[in-house]
Amino acid sequence: MIFLNVSYRPLWEKIDETGMKKAELWKLAKISASTCQKLRNNEHVTTTILxxxxxxxxxxxxxxIEFV
Known part of the structure; x- marks a missing residue:
């Protein structure tokens, strides 16, 4: 079985492109602080969150998201 690591680098680039503040995105998408931390650490989050x-x-x- 092959395990792939996730990277949310494209997410951070997309946020920068839009000019939206991360805190605003988290609020609008109803993302918890613990999920924000998972995203920062490139940990798995649910597809629903994404x-x-x-x-x-x-x-x-x-x-x-990208798989590395």
Whole structure:
């Protein structure tokens, strides 16, 4: 079995592109502080969380996560 690590580098780039503050995104997407920490540490989060982020950023899930 192959295990892939996740990276949210594309998410941080997308946030920078939009000019939105991270705190505003977390509030609009209803993301908890613990989930924010998981994202910062490139830990796995649920697809539901990622889709809420994408909804706020008006983007596709492939634009906020990559597998390395």
């Amino acid at each position: 889709l809420r982020i994408c909804e706020v950023l008006n983007c596709d899930i492939s634009e906020v």
